[in-house]
Amino acid sequence: MKYGIYYAYWAKRWGVDYRPYIARAAQAGFDYLEISCAGLKDMSPSDIAALKKCADDHGIGLTGGYGPKPEENISSADTAIAENGMRFWKETFPVMEKLGITVVGGGLYGYWPVDYSKPIDKAGDLERGIRNMKRLSKIAEDYGITTLGMEVLNRHEGYMLNTAKEAVAFVEAIDCPNVKIHLDTYHMLLEEDDFVEAIHTAGTHLGHFHVGENNRRLPGQGNIIPWKAIGQALKDVHYDGAIVTEPFVIDGGQVGRDIRVWRKLLEDTSDARLDQDAAESVKFMHTIFD
Numbered sequence: 001m002k003y004g005i006y007y008a009y010w011a012k013r014w015g016v017d018y019r020p021y022i023a024r025a026a027q028a029g030f031d032y033l034e035i036s037c038a039g040l041k042d043m044s045p046s047d048i049a050a051l052k053k054c055a056d057d058h059g060i061g062l063t064g065g066y067g068p069k070p071e072e073n074i075s076s077a078d079t080a081i082a083e084n085g086m087r088f089w090k091e092t093f094p095v096m097e098k099l100g101i102t103v104v105g106g107g108l109y110g111y112w113p114v115d116y117s118k119p120i121d122k123a124g125d126l127e128r129g130i131r132n133m134k135r136l137s138k139i140a141e142d143y144g145i146t147t148l149g150m151e152v153l154n155r156h157e158g159y160m161l162n163t164a165k166e167a168v169a170f171v172e173a174i175d176c177p178n179v180k181i182h183l184d185t186y187h188m189l190l191e192e193d194d195f196v197e198a199i200h201t202a203g204t205h206l207g208h209f210h211v212g213e214n215n216r217r218l219p220g221q222g223n224i225i226p227w228k229a230i231g232q233a234l235k236d237v238h239y240d241g242a243i244v245t246e247p248f249v250i251d252g253g254q255v256g257r258d259i260r261v262w263r264k265l266l267e268d269t270s271d272a273r274l275d276q277d278a279a280e281s282v283k284f285m286h287t288i289f290d
C-alpha cells in the first residue's frame, strides 16, 4: 500500500508553495503529498517545473484535493456558475498532468464549505452534477486523470453525498470509468452505520481513501476509529489506491477557519513534533494496512 499526507497538516493557507511539504512528507516516510488544486492554474511554467522536479527529487508522488468555491460549483442551477466551474477544471487539468497528478478527490461535484443559509435543492443539484461530471470526466481523460474522487462528506460540509450508498448511485448514474468514490474515515464516522459495510458498498468504485481520527488527528492518535476492521475491508474490496491522511491539528489561518479548528489539537505543535508525529503515523498505517 502507498501512503500520503495532505500538505495542510503543516500549513494555514490553501494554495502555497508545496516544496517544503514535499521534503517533510518524504522525511516522514510517505509516498505521496496531496496538494490543493487551488491556484494550480495560475502557476507559471517555471514554478510548475520546479514543483515537479522537487517531487521527483524526493521520490514523492502528488495527488490533488479540492473543495470548489461557490462560483466554481458545476452543479449550480446558475449556468454561468456551472460553466465557470467547468472552466476551472479545464485550466487546472493541464497543470495536473504536468505535475503527474492522476488522482484528485474532494467535493468536486458541488462546492465547499456549503452555505446552509441558502435553500438546498439536493435532487436538482444531483441531476446537474451527474450531467456535468460526465462532461468533466471526458475532459479529464484527455489529461490522463484516472480518478475523479467523489468525496462523501458529513452533513455539516455537504448534502449531495453523505453515505457510500448515495455515492454508488451517483457514480453509477455518471457511469464513467474515471469517476470514482472517495471515502474519508472522519466523515464516515458521522454518517455511516458501519465502516466495513460502507467500504464493501463502495466496492470496486472506491478510488481514493482519506484517513483521520474522529477529531482529524493523525491515524493512531485516537481510540474511536476501528482501524483493523477498516484495513481488512479495504483488502476485501481489493483497494489499490493510495491511503492519504488528512490531519488538521493547528488552529488559525484560512485553513483553520474553513476546517473549523478552534483550538490546538496537540499541546506541542512545533515543526519537530509535527514531523515526528507524522513519521509515527506512517509506521502505524503500515501495521494496519500493509
Ligand SMILES: [Mn+2]
Pocket (backbone or CB within 6 Å): 151, 184, 210, 246
Ligand atoms: Mn477528506
